[in-house]
Amino acid sequence: MSVAFNRHGTWAIYRFEMARFLRTLLQSVLTPVITTSLFVVVFGAAIGGRMSEVNGVPYGAFIVPGLIMLSLFTESISNASFGIHFPKFTGTIFELLSAPVSPFEIVLGYVGAAATKSFLLGLIILATASFFVPIGILHPAWMIAFMALTAVTFSLFGFIIGIWAKNWEQMQLIPTLVVTPMTFLGGAFYSIDMLPPAWRTVTLFNPVVYLISGFRWSFFGTSDVGVSVSLAMTLVFLLACLALVALIFRTGYRLKH
Amino acid sequence: MRAIVSIAGLTKRYATGGDALKRIDLDIREGEIFALLGPNGAGKTTLINIVCGIVTPTSGRVLVDGHDIVRDYRAARSRIGLVPQELVTEAFETVRAAASFSRGLFGHAPDPRHVEKVLRDLSLWDRRNDIMMTLSGGMKRRVMIAKALSHEPRILFLDEPTAGVDVELRRDMWGLVRRLRDQGVTIILTTHYIDEAEEMADRIGVINHGELILVEDKARLMKKLGKRQLTLNLQEPLAAIPTELGEWSLALNANGHELEFTFDAVEEHTGIPALLRKLEQLGINYRDLNTKQSSLEEIFVSLVSDRATALQ
Numbered sequence: 001m002s003v004a005f006n007r008h009g010t011w012a013i014y015r016f017e018m019a020r021f022l023r024t025l026l027q028s029v030l031t032p033v034i035t036t037s038l039f040v041v042v043f044g045a046a047i048g049g050r051m052s053e054v055n056g057v058p059y060g061a062f063i064v065p066g067l068i069m070l071s072l073f074t075e076s077i078s079n080a081s082f083g084i085h086f087p088k089f090t091g092t093i094f095e096l097l098s099a100p101v102s103p104f105e106i107v108l109g110y111v112g113a114a115a116t117k118s119f120l121l122g123l124i125i126l127a128t129a130s131f132f133v134p135i136g137i138l139h140p141a142w143m144i145a146f147m148a149l150t151a152v153t154f155s156l157f158g159f160i161i162g163i164w165a166k167n168w169e170q171m172q173l174i175p176t177l178v179v180t181p182m183t184f185l186g187g188a189f190y191s192i193d194m195l196p197p198a199w200r201t202v203t204l205f206n207p208v209v210y211l212i213s214g215f216r217w218s219f220f221g222t223s224d225v226g227v228s229v230s231l232a233m234t235l236v237f238l239l240a241c242l243a244l245v246a247l248i249f250r251t252g253y254r255l256k257h
Numbered sequence: 258m259r260a261i262v263s264i265a266g267l268t269k270r271y272a273t274g275g276d277a278l279k280r281i282d283l284d285i286r287e288g289e290i291f292a293l294l295g296p297n298g299a300g301k302t303t304l305i306n307i308v309c310g311i312v313t314p315t316s317g318r319v320l321v322d323g324h325d326i327v328r329d330y331r332a333a334r335s336r337i338g339l340v341p342q343e344l345v346t347e348a349f350e351t352v353r354a355a356a357s358f359s360r361g362l363f364g365h366a367p368d369p370r371h372v373e374k375v376l377r378d379l380s381l382w383d384r385r386n387d388i389m390m391t392l393s394g395g396m397k398r399r400v401m402i403a404k405a406l407s408h409e410p411r412i413l414f415l416d417e418p419t420a421g422v423d424v425e426l427r428r429d430m431w432g433l434v435r436r437l438r439d440q441g442v443t444i445i446l447t448t449h450y451i452d453e454a455e456e457m458a459d460r461i462g463v464i465n466h467g468e469l470i471l472v473e474d475k476a477r478l479m480k481k482l483g484k485r486q487l488t489l490n491l492q493e494p495l496a497a498i499p500t501e502l503g504e505w506s507l508a509l510n511a512n513g514h515e516l517e518f519t520f521d522a523v524e525e526h527t528g529i530p531a532l533l534r535k536l537e538q539l540g541i542n543y544r545d546l547n548t549k550q551s552s553l554e555e556i557f558v559s560l561v562s563d564r565a566t567a568l569q
Contacts (some may be wrong), residue, residue: 006331008360008362008364008365008366009361009362009363009364011361012357012358012361012362013362015358016347016350016354019354023349090346090347090348091341091345092345092346094311094339094341094345095339095359095362095404096362097311098311098334098339099334100330100331100332100334100335101364102331252313256312256313257271257313
C-alpha cells in the first residue's frame with residue numbers, strides 16, 4: 001500500500017483537534033466574546049463617544065477589525081501551539097512520529113483545525129461586535145480572504161511555537177512578549193496617521209500594521225497602507241512560516257533524536 | 258523463512274556522545290515471536306524507535322516487509338504497530354475515540370466493527386466511553402495495545418509490555434500475544450523479565466551496551482548454554498566427597514546432606530547411571546533426587562557478566 005496522500009490520517013488529526021475545541025466550546029468561545037465585548041463597550045462607547053471619527057469612520061466601528069485581528073492572532077497561536085505541544089508534553093507524539101503521515105499531512109491536520117477554529121471565532125466576534133456598533137462591510141470577499149489568510153498564517157506560527165517551546169512558560173513567551181505588544185502598537189485601536197511622523201516610520205517595520213490595515217480596508221475602504229502591500233506582507237509572513245515548518249520537519253528539530 | 262524486518266549495519270550515536278547502537282544486524286522472521294533481552298539502557302528501545310521512525314539512525318538500513326523505513330516510510334510504517342514502554346495517553350479522550358484516532362492516523366478507513374472487536378479482545382469494551390485519565394495503569398496499558406492493534410498491523414512491537422502490570426494482565430497479555438501470532442502477526446517484544454522471554458519467545462536476541470551479543474533459537478540457546486544439575490538428598494550426611502567419585506564434578510551442600518552433580522545438558526552421556534551405580538557400590542543411600550535445567554535468567558546473567566569481564 002503506497003498512497004500519495006493519507007487522507008484518513010489527515011482527517012483523523014483534524015477531527016481529533018476539532019473534538020478538543022468542541023469539548024471546551026464554552027471557554028473557547030466565551031472568553032474572546034467577553035473580551036471583545038468589553039473592548040467595544042469601554043473603548044467604543046465610553047471613550048469613542050468623546051472622540052471624533054477616524055478616517056471618516058466612527059471610532060466604535062473603527063476598532064472592530066483591530067479587535068477581530070487581535071483575537072485571530074492570539075487564538076490561532078494558542079490553538080495551534082497547544083495542539084502540537086500537548087502530545088509532546090504527554091508523550092503521545094510517538095504515535096504521530098511513527099504513523100505513515102507526511103509532514104504536510106500533519107501540518108494540514110493541526111494547522112487546518114486551529115485555523116478553522118480561529119476563523120469561526122473571528123466570525124463570532126464580528127457578530128458580537130455588531131450588537132454594539134453598526135458595522136458595514138464594503139468588501140466581504142476580501143474580508144473573508146484576509147481573515148482566512150491570517151488564521152492560517154498565525155496557526156502556522158503557533159505550530160512552530162508549540163514545537164519550539166520546551167515547557168508551558170515558553171509557550172506564553174512569544175504571544176505575551178511579542179504578539180500582543182505588536183498588535184497594540186500595530187494600529188488595532190488607532191490609525192497610524194495619528195502618530196507623530198517619526199513614530200509612524202518606526203511603526204511601518206511592524207508587520208502587524210499591514211495585516212490590520214488590509215483587514216480594516218475590507219470593512220471601510222480606507223487604510224493606513226496600500227491594500228496590495230498588506231496582502232503582500234501577509235503572504236510573505238505565511239511563506240516564512242511555511243519555510244520554517246519545512247525546515248523543522250527536515251531536521252527533526254525538537255521532534256526527533 | 259522470510260525476513261519481515263531486516264536490519265543491516267544500524268548504528269545510533271547521540272549528539273551528546275554515547276553510542277546507543279553499534280552496528281546491529283538482525284533479521285526478524287515473519288510470524289515469529291522475537292524477544293529482545295537486555296538490561297536497562299542496553300539499546301532495546303532505541304532499536305525499536307528507529308524501526309518505527311521515532312528516532313533517526315546515524316547509519317545503516319532497515320527494511321520492513323521489503324520497504325525502506327526512510328525512503329518508503331508510508332509502506333513501512335503502515336505495517337507496524339507500536340506499544341511503547343511508557344504509559345502515555347490522550348488524557349481527555351475516550352477509549353474508543355483514541356482507538357479510532359489511531360486507526361485513521363495509520364491510513365485506514367473508519368471501521369467501528371474492527372475497533373469494537375479489538376476493544377472486546379482487550380476487555381475494554383465496557384470502558385469504551387471512559388475518559389482516559391480516569392483509567393488505572395493496567396487499563397491504560399490495554400488501551401495502548403488496542404490503539405496499536407486498531408490499524409491491523411502485521412508487525413507488533415511491544416516495548417516492555419508487562420513492566421508494572423499485575424499477574425492477571427500479564428497472563429492476558431501472553432494469551433493475546435499467542436493469539437496474534439496464530440493470526441500471522443510477527444511480534445517483537447523487549448523485556449528484562451527473563452521468564453517472559455522463556456515463556457513466549459521463539460527466538461531470543463541479547464543486547465547489551467548497544468551490541469547484539471547473540472541471536473538464537475530459544476530452545477537451542479537453552480540447550481547450548483544450559484547446565485543441568487542432579488541433586489541427591491542423602492540419608493546420611495557425608496563429611497567429604499569420596500575419592501572414588503573423583504571423575505564426576507560434584508559438590509556437597511546443606512552440611513553434607515545434598516550431593517550436587519553438574520553436567521552439560523548437550524552431552525549424550527551424562528554419566529548419571531554410572532554415578533548412581535557407583536553410589537550404590539559405596540553404600541551411599543539417597544532419599545530423593547531431582548534434576549534441574551538452568552533458566553534463561555542464569556544464562557543471561559552469565560552472558561552479560563562474561564562480556565563485562567572480557568571488556569575489562
